[in-house]
């Protein structure tokens with residue numbers, strides 16, 4: 431089955447699509463609660479460091495390999511490996527990537543469903559005048575209601591199916607152009623609101639996130655920061671590789687990657703500064719876990735002028751931020767089925783979605799009926815998150831960087847990146863030594879129980 435190999439309409443379109451994939455629940459929902467659980471700044475600063483020193487080079491390499499291969503991740507890896515005279519086994523980088531995106535989408539869609547449900551809760555005025563105890567109750571009531579969780583997970587998956595079945599090209603690129611600036615504007619408003627109403631708690635939140643407190647740094651937090659850098663940039667899943675395959679030769683990879691990383695980081699930081707001031711001002715628990723954003727932000731919306739409208743808008747944008755990412759998560763599985771089976775694009779999309787949707791149900795049940803079904807002390811949701819963010823993504827990322835730095839012709843890479851002697855030296859040391867060693871060390875440490 432032949433894929434028409436289209437290209438992004440412009441560098442801007444590509445950048446926004448890549449940023450659309452990168453900016454998502456990871457920034458707005460996951461980053462703040464992880465920072466809260468891991469004790470704040472030590473985690474945040476480690477994450478920032480990893481984003482630029484490890485995430486950025488791997489992002490560049492994924493695009494570079496994708497642009498070279500011009501195919502889906504598995505065949506791209508196979509072809510590029512062959513052209514460099516390397517083993518076909520490198521396709522495993524692509525295979526684990528596709529598997530990772532499949533697993534991630536199963537729980538990502540459940541959370542996307544939460545965001546969708548909250549649009550309606552906000553507009554119906556459910557949050558009017560609420561306090562922290564009330565929003566906590568609304569959220570835990572929702573989590574124990576299998577019917578609602580399933581409904582919204584289904585709605586969210588259906589939206590994905592429709593968009594991906596229609597082809598993501600023009601529609602997705604255009605949607606990102608509208609959604610991303612809108613999301614940024616809303617975040618600014620929320621940060622402004624948090625600054626106004628939370629008084630001294632704003633400064634407390636700022637210190638919590640940014641004043642170095644290295645004693646709080648644990649092995650667990652370092653591994654989490656690395657896993658999140660991968661997750662947040664959509665790395666290690668073949669997604670950026672696939673995006674690179676639609677990329678024209680004229681696009682400067684390094685400067686585009688820098689912009690995407692900066693945008694991604696800014697959204698995460700702004701989300702933290704929108705949420706933590708309210709957490710502290712209301713005496714809520716910073717380490718509340720995955721429910722954090724669904725428990726704290728509604729307090730703000732419930733107590734501000736035109737809060738139901740702003741709340742509704744916020745959750746619409748959260749849903750769209752999730753959608754522009756989840757579509758990119760669905761794509762690899764669809765592509766694979768399309769190429770490896772006789773299925774057409776529409777059938778492949780429906781089949782992939784149903785499989786992912788079904789796994790999502792297990793994830794939903796882990797919040798209620800199956801909450802005591804655990805493996806290694808983790809429920810299904812935590813297990814999927816752990817397996818993907820902390821193991822599969824770093825392993826695939828490691829494969830990518832070793833391939834890019836040791837298996838590919840470095841002269842060509844240097845030309846493609848257009849680097850002078852000094853910066854290419856820095857690039858080489860980073861990709862050949864520092865990144866692989868760091869990822870291996872962090873992976874190994876992550877397996878030691880509670881290293882400190």
Ligand code: PHE
Nearest residue numbers: 452454455456661662664755
């Ligand atoms: N980067 C997205 C986020 O931060 C999640 C994602 C991961 C999307 C992997 C695509 C691939 O929410």
